[in-house]
Amino acid sequence: MINRGRYLDGRHAIVTGGGRGIGQAVADALASLGARVTLMGRDVPNVERHAALLRSEHGTDAFAVGCDVTDAESVSAAFGAARTRFGDAHVLVNNAGQAESATFADTTVEMWNRMLAVNLTGQYLCIQEVLPAMLRAKSGRIVNLASTAGLKGYNRVAAYCASKHGVIGLTRALAIETAKHGITVNAVCPGYTDTDMAGLAVKNVMSAFGKDEQEARAMVVRTIPRGSMIQPDEVAHAVAWLCSPDAAAITGQAIAVAGGEVM
Structure with missing residues (x-):
């Protein structure tokens, strides 16, 4: 049976790319379940505005901090600030991402590196910041935002597809490593949102x-x-469920939220 209570009450959830779109919807969903939410993003005024909305609408605490997930020093500083504010993270939602389009022939090495840096290496850096405490606690939820582009190919986005396939590979490998430690690691794969x-x-x-x-x-x-x-809140519902006690046996999965586009 689905647990519909405030099952994240008092828990610390970190959402990267939390100021708009799917990240904003995820932060809303987790705050509504009682989580204390740290929103991270490059647009600091935007994440600060959304943190204020979470506090007023959900009666839970929220914290905004600037973070560029492609920069290891920025990630370290942001997660350090989050720990100072709310303690160790119980939930990490790796949502920050970017897409660029070009034919493969026109895909420059700079574009290739940008896609990997934002969409894949950024998730690695963020997981490194939260995993030690989760291992000590023998508890944690990590949800990586991938894409249906991590499950199939699309035209003119080879670099983006490669980065999102990488996210799913990272998710599956880490899920195996952490399964005996009370930690689940899953990927949510939105379709056209x-x-x-x-x-x-x-x-x-x-x-x-x-x-x-x-x-x-x-x-x-x-x-x-x-x-x-797909609507952002539909993706957020899937993320929130993966953070619930009812999803404790779900790990290493890549769940498409795509209206039937990918099966």
């Missing part, structure tokens, strides 16, 4: 097929069996 990043898919269709924005968006939606884009 109604956020700014979905605009990249629309632009790709516009470029490839010479469509206007409305036509291109309709073409994207037609690839989703349910006939509509």
Whole structure:
């Protein structure tokens, strides 16, 4: 039976990329379950605004701190500040991410390195910050935001697909290492989600097929069996469930939230 109580009451949850889109929805969901939430992001005023909203709407404490997940020193400083504020993390949601588009022939080494740095190495750096305390406590939840692009290939985003496949590999390997320590590690793989990043898919269709924005968006939606884009809160519900006591036996999984696009 699903536990619908405030099962994260007093727990410390860290959400990277927590100021908009999926990250914002995840922070809302975890705060509604009682978590004390640290929101991290490069846009400090934005994460500060959202932290204030969490405090006012959910009656739980929230903390905002600047963090560039591609910079090891920035990550270390941000997680240190989070520990000072709320103690060791019980939950980490690795949400920070970025997408860029180019044909493989036009994918520069700089673009390749950016995609790996933000989407894969950034998750590694953040996990390194929380895992020692989780191992000592023999308890913890790590949820890595991947993508359906980690489960299949898409046109004109080879670097992005490679980085997200890497996230799933990292998730599965770490899940094996930590399974006997009361820690679960899972990946959530959103499909076309109604956020700014979905605009990249629309632009790709516009470029490839010479469509206007409305036509291109309709073409994207037609690839989703349910006939509509995923909403950020739908992704957040999956993340929140993976952080619940009811998901204690779920680890090493890559769960698609994609309206049937990937099965």
